[in-house]
Amino acid sequence: MNKARYTNKIPEDRGEVIKVIEEVKKPVKVMILGGVDSGKTTLAVFLTNELLKNGFKVGVIDSDVGQKGILPPGLISLGFPEKVFNSLEEIKAEKHYFVGTITPNQFFGEMITGVKLLVNEALDTADVLIIDTTGLIHGPGVELKRMKIEVIQPEIIIALQKKDELENIIRPFEKKAKVFRLKISENAKLHTREERRRIRREKWRKYFEQAQEYTISLQNMMISGTWIFQGEEVTKKEKEMLENLFKWIIFHGRKVSNKYFVVKADIGNFPRNFNKNTLLTCDFENLSNLIVGFIDKEGFCLGLGILKFINFREFTAQIITPLKKEDLENVVELRFGRIRVREDGEELGLLSREAL
Structure with missing residues (x-):
């Protein structure tokens, strides 16, 4: 390997x-x-x-x-x-x-x-x-x-x-x-x-082979590596306006300074033109199988997880990780990565830094 x-x-x-x-x-x-x-x-x-x-x-x-x-x-x-x-x-x-x-x-x-x-x-x-x-x-x-x-x-x-x-x-x-x-x-x-990818696949698989799934509350946890929880949540009126304008389903939206950031899914397949200086988007599917890091109070990573789903209403995340429950008690921060990986080790693609 x-x-x-x-x-x-x-x-x-x-x-x-x-x-x-x-x-x-x-x-x-x-x-x-x-x-x-x-x-x-x-x-x-x-x-x-x-x-x-x-x-x-x-x-x-x-x-x-x-x-x-x-x-x-x-x-x-x-x-x-x-x-x-x-x-x-x-x-x-x-x-x-x-x-x-x-x-x-x-x-x-x-x-x-x-x-x-x-x-x-x-x-x-x-x-x-x-x-x-x-x-x-x-x-x-x-x-x-x-x-x-x-x-x-x-x-x-x-x-x-x-x-x-x-x-x-x-x-x-x-x-x-x-x-x-x-x-x-x-x-x-x-x-x-392809050989490098195969070697990585085996390393990912070995790391996650004993992983368990946890539902983790995001209420009191610091979230980093992403825009998703920065700024203020968009109002119901702003959400409806953006959904109607661009034919999106918006799962979550924030306003950071004068820029909007939304997690969305497209309704229909057609071009959507907007100013990226004022609006950034993240496809909801990109949050599935995303690598995340569990960070301790010293800023070091206790281990990795694979994000499976975020429930934005309840503010919880379903994550699989080989870390034990007692290890998770030392986590103060959840940090988002930019590679999507299945637990069998198959890589699903890289995201750009701006994608989240």
Whole structure:
């Protein structure tokens, strides 16, 4: 189910990295950069295991939200393995930060905030902190990696590259960190988009296989990641006006400043033109099978749920989650994600940030 597994069959230059990590002042932060299928996670597993065998306390931050090793996808996770392991999946997460999607696009704030908060948590415990990143290294990915490095300030940066595709990212930091430029291993395996989807499907399925359904009151719970409960509820007159004007059934509507936001279903299939600067809409069906995060008072994610239905009249939500009832008592906030997933692991699609 995981692409990366522990192996000793690695290029010699990886051993040189181990020597430097062992010799530098602790704690030390090590960030691994590389494109898709460059072997980042395989390297993270190797480094962690070798350091564990040499007696170091190692923390691992898995921030590759789409191809997560530490379950589940959609989160940034921190774990402290205590013994040699084969894949990141074997690591029990100490803390999670909720991103709620499988791609960092449109979610740079969450990606940077999550890694920074988990780094802060880890440095009280770890001698060495290994930070695995996404494969987004071009276009906006350059800026994401730059900002992440600036915020985290790793002492060691490892760049896995074929030619010089990471130079735009790492060159500005050569005087601030020890930079290793490593060639991508010839054993690195390429995966198709369908293979990646299949791997994620199995991870989603495994995470939710023991899930139970709960009816959760939203009355006293903070709701974030969405416009749905911001501002003031629209009046009956405003609701009827919008329904008549655009031929909608409106389940719920809010007025945020001078902008309306409505959860609706279309009556009939025809174009509807309106000014998106004053009116935003969410299709009611998009709230079904939506990933949500249960957030504790520290801002960390206790676990994921799949939203099945919102009863806007009673202000309750039906959600399935592997969390136990006693875990839910520590939840202070429900955060909406942007990917729809069934409990069997099948992904139903991504939503844009503006969709909710």
